[in-house]
Amino acid sequence: MTANLRQDLKQKIRQTLTQDRQRHALLSAVKRGRDARSKALSELPHSESFQRDVRAVKKRCIAKIDELLSRFSEKAKARGAKIFFAKTGKDACDYVLNLAGEKNARVITKSKSLTTEEIELNHPLEAAGLQVIETDLGERIIQMAGELPYHLVFPAVHKTADQVAELFGRSTGEKVTSELKDIMALMRRTLRPIFLNADMGITGANVAIAETGAIIIETNEGNGRLVSSIPPVHVCIMGVEKIVESVDDALKMILAHPVSAVGQMLTTYVSFMAGRSALGNDERELHIVILDNGREEMRRDDWYRDALNCIRCGACMNICPTYGVLGGHVFGHIYPGPIGIPWTAQVHGLEQAAKFSDLCISCGLCKEICPAEIDIPLMITKVKYEALEIESQSLANRVLMASETFARFACATAPLSNWVLRSRPAKYFGEKIFGIDKRRSMPSFQRRSFKRRFKKSRKSVPDPARRVGFFVDYFANYVKPEIAESAMRFLEKAEVEVVLPNQKSSGYPYISYGELEKAKKVARFNVRQFYPYVAEGFDLITTEPTAAYALKHLYPKLLDYSDESRHVAQRTYEFFEYVIKLNQEGRLLIPPQITEGRKFGYHIPCHQRGLSSGHHTMGLLKALGYDVQIIETGTCCGMAGTFGLKTGSLGYELSTTVGEPLFELFKRSAVDAIITESGVCTMQLEEGTGMEILHPLELISSIQI
Numbered sequence: 152m153t154a155n156l157r158q159d160l161k162q163k164i165r166q167t168l169t170q171d172r173q174r175h176a177l178l179s180a181v182k183r184g185r186d187a188r189s190k191a192l193s194e195l196p197h198s199e200s201f202q203r204d205v206r207a208v209k210k211r212c213i214a215k216i217d218e219l220l221s222r223f224s225e226k227a228k229a230r231g232a233k234i235f236f237a238k239t240g241k242d243a244c245d246y247v248l249n250l251a252g253e254k255n256a257r258v259i260t261k262s263k264s265l266t267t268e269e270i271e272l273n274h275p276l277e278a279a280g281l282q283v284i285e286t287d288l289g290e291r292i293i294q295m296a297g298e299l300p301y302h303l304v305f306p307a308v309h310k311t312a313d314q315v316a317e318l319f320g321r322s323t324g325e326k327v328t329s330e331l332k333d334i335m336a337l338m339r340r341t342l343r344p345i346f347l348n349a350d351m352g353i354t355g356a357n358v359a360i361a362e363t364g365a366i367i368i369e370t371n372e373g374n375g376r377l378v379s380s381i382p383p384v385h386v387c388i389m390g391v392e393k394i395v396e397s398v399d400d401a402l403k404m405i406l407a408h409p410v411s412a413v414g415q416m417l418t419t420y421v422s423f424m425a426g427r428s429a430l431g432n433d434e435r436e437l438h439i440v441i442l443d444n445g446r447e448e449m450r451r452d453d454w455y456r457d458a459l460n461c462i463r464c465g466a467c468m469n470i471c472p473t474y475g476v477l478g479g480h481v482f483g484h485i486y487p488g489p490i491g492i493p494w495t496a497q498v499h500g501l502e503q504a505a506k507f508s509d510l511c512i513s514c515g516l517c518k519e520i521c522p523a524e525i526d527i528p529l530m531i532t533k534v535k536y537e538a539l540e541i542e543s544q545s546l547a548n549r550v551l552m553a554s555e556t557f558a559r560f561a562c563a564t565a566p567l568s569n570w571v572l573r574s575r576p577a578k579y580f581g582e583k584i585f586g587i588d589k590r591r592s593m594p595s596f597q598r599r600s601f602k603r604r605f606k607k608s609r610k611s612v613p614d615p616a617r618r619v620g621f622f623v624d625y626f627a628n629y630v631k632p633e634i635a636e637s638a639m640r641f642l643e644k645a646e647v648e649v650v651l652p653n654q655k656s657s658g659y660p661y662i663s664y665g666e667l668e669k670a671k672k673v674a675r676f677n678v679r680q681f682y683p684y685v686a687e688g689f690d691l692i693t694t695e696p697t698a699a700y701a702l703k704h705l706y707p708k709l710l711d712y713s714d715e716s717r718h719v720a721q722r723t724y725e726f727f728e729y730v731i732k733l734n735q736e737g738r739l740l741i742p743p744q745i746t747e748g749r750k751f752g753y754h755i756p757c758h759q760r761g762l763s764s765g766h767h768t769m770g771l772l773k774a775l776g777y778d779v780q781i782i783e784t785g786t787c788c789g790m791a792g793t794f795g796l797k798t799g800s801l802g803y804e805l806s807t808t809v810g811e812p813l814f815e816l817f818k819r820s821a822v823d824a825i826i827t828e829s830g831v832c833t834m835q836l837e838e839g840t841g842m843e844i845l846h847p848l849e850l851i852s853s854i855q856i
Contacts, residue, residue: 157542157801160506163481164800168808173309174476177301178812180308184469185520185785187414195410205407205522208400209460213450219361219394220441226364230426232437237388240270240444240498247353247386248275250438254384256281256350262368262375263287264355265303265463266388266442268485269498272353284345286374288338295322301479302487303465304412309478342374352378356389357463358404359439362397365425366439369408369418376422383433387424388440391447392459404462411464411522445498454533458493460523467517467527472787472809473510482510489517493530496537505538509801512791513663514757515700528662529708535665547586547802548664551793555656558629561596569595588798594630594834601632605651608636615648616738619729620684622677622693622702625656626830637852638694638726645739650689652680657701660793667709674706674716682715685722694726694848696828697792700758725759727767727828727847734771741774751850752782752822754813754836756829757791768828768847775851782820784812790835807839814839826850 167174192198212219224234237243251259259281261267273294276283285294289306293299295318300306307315312329319327319337327337354375356366366387368375379385395401409415427435449455468474468488479487484503486494492511496504508531517527544552561568571577578589601623619642627635639649658673681691693699702723710716724732733739751772755765765781772779789795789809794802817825817840824843825836833844 157509157545160481160509161800164477164805167477167481168800168804172311173478174808176311177308177478178475180302180305181469181475182785184304184413184465188411188466188469188520189414191410191414191416195416201407201410202522202524204403205462206460206524208395208403209462209523212395212400213392213456213459215396216391216394216450219396220391222361223359223364223394224441226361227366227425227439228364230364232364232426232439235438235440237440237442237444240442243270243388243440243442243444244272244275246438246440247272247388248279250384250386251276251279251281251351254350256384258345258349259283259351259353260345260349260378260382261285261290261352262354262370262378263290263306264353264388265486266355266390267353268300269390270388270442270444271485272388284342284349286342286346286378287370287372288335291338292318295319299480299483299485300487302468303463304468305465309480346374346377346381349378349382351384351386352380352382353386353388354379356387356393356439357408358401359389359394360396360398360401361394363425365423367401367405368422368424369405369420370422371419373420376420379422379424383430384436384438385424385427386438386440388442390442390444392461407462407522408464411462411466411520449497455493455497455530457525458490458497458527458530460525461490461494462523464522466520466522470516470520470786471511472514472516472789472791473512473805475786476805476808477510482507489527489531490521490525492534493527496534501534501537502541504534505541508534508538508665511535512787512794513659514787514791515761516757516786519761526708529705532662532665532667532670536667539665544664544666545586546584547797550585550587551796552660552664552666552669554660554793555625558596558625559600562598562600562629565596565598569593582798586798586802587796588803590803591796592834592838594626594830596629597632599632601628601635602651604632604636605639608639609649609651610643612643612646612648614646616646617733618648618650618684618687618689620681620689620691621649621651622654622657622681622691622695622698622723623651624693624695624698626833627694628656630830631846631849633852634694634846634848637848638692640852641730641739641848642692645733647733647738650684652684654680657695657698659697659701662701662705663792663794670705671709674701674709677702678706678710678713678716678719681719685718689722690729691719691723692726692729693723694828694846695830696725696756696759696762697831699723699725699762704761725762725767725828727771728763730771731767741771747777749778749823750821751777751779751824751826751845752817752820753779754788754817754825754827754829754832755781755783756827756832757787759828765828768826772826772847772851777850779826780820780822782813782816782822782825784816788813788832788835788839790831792831795831795835806835810835810839817842 285291292307316329357369358367474482484495511531572593581587582589661670703720707716789806795806
């Protein structure tokens, strides 16, 4: 990626951030999708196994895809379908173009198909003089506007009713109001003759079943049935990853798609198609084009194979904090959003993906919401790592990845360093030279870090009931060591021996900026330091959610699931998770005792959502008598580690825009202070709300337990 391309991305962000109406419409749509999904899952029997079941089906079927492909082809041919295997997108386009010529087709109707978008099928057909009409409302709007879809499920969410009415008026020559009923009436009236007179219909397939040779098309408008049933020739273009083994597998996918996308239990129209029956004396053809286009290469790659488990539901877009304010025309090439980054890298090339991969801020939320539990964030890290061959790291990224070295120096020279960091000249030069936004207030570093205080603070615990290794991480070590000291006192009261192995901070900035080898090096170092203790029966605890997430979920993947990394992950606990465990064992009694009148709002950091969602902390605070409630938008506060420290549109401006809805929620909530366990979320919320921000250990450190 050249510097010009990076500047182009920043310019697109700046322009999009000024479009308030478009941003609010997108935020509203993706929030509706998230909320509806949550409600649907709460009503679904066995919802706790929903993601595991979907992932199990996809993994099993992808693992045996060669066998399933052969079975599907045999069954489909036996039912009269014609099968074509397309190695590339061009092969697929050429097949359809040649078929249209052979059948003297002039008018082609299409039902919504992401796979045909992937290969840009419309372009060669239209260049050959064929009339191609998208019949899904959203896709029709996009086609008339000459744009790409904005979202997988809501392709035209960025368009106002007035804009849509203007597009239809220009396309049909008829006057139409911006009333939805009038737009829909015109859509139906103009499409009917096209449906009835089409020479060829083109669809995708949501699922294909090896057991029966059938394809499944899911729509909410019914247009898929008209496109596939009326024309004499139906062409289905689908990626090879859509094939599942059995009808039972297909039924699980039929549920997973609408629940994950918009919270529906079933799409309005679900059509099983296996061959085509003659209409009178006319033979009717079904052609199934099975597309590779980089998928086989993905299947052979240990890092990217997981992307084939994507079911195209759009859930990752509904939760992605930066996509939620920018949309698919900035955050995407053809496939938008988080999953669009690895897919684009594999099917459209690394440079196309690198144009927008910096928009991933490594919050991890897309993995947590994904119905197939795809590790999208780590795949994006891989894309960023490979993109470093095209364009090196920015200076700001390099500075922020060296934050631990800087913190050690800042602690050694505090309080002078704190005064310098807050001075106007330092802020000015920090922005101009290093790319750190001058509007950010740097945290105050302590002269003596927790690591330096540990030996004096630690108390001997004779005959300990339990033993733990403390992973202190950045914030509790350099900025607020009193948090770590308070945690240690709680553990000592429960007769737990605390040790502090040699360690580095979690290394998460390396993950965020694509430095995979450096992240692996940190992971290997920390696992090697803690594993001997774990092997002797020690548990591992940390007060920082991101550190717990790294230890439990990232380190094993980075270290190829070595025995040491898995054992360390299995023995890692969030601090309050461990406190609750001690309480349940009767080692730490927590009697209700708080009479404080203040009300508190609790913010769940992104990485904590992949752990406990703060349930242990909330449970403890409520058991102590605190008046505390969770206040959330359902997505990130926007700080995203060090991302929000950077200057400009690809940093501070995007970060604060992402955070605005959460800031407003807290301001309107009538709480007196905010509680969160993340050091970087503390910085963002403090600046965004102007309210007091507390770590729960600061709140309860004086309690007698």
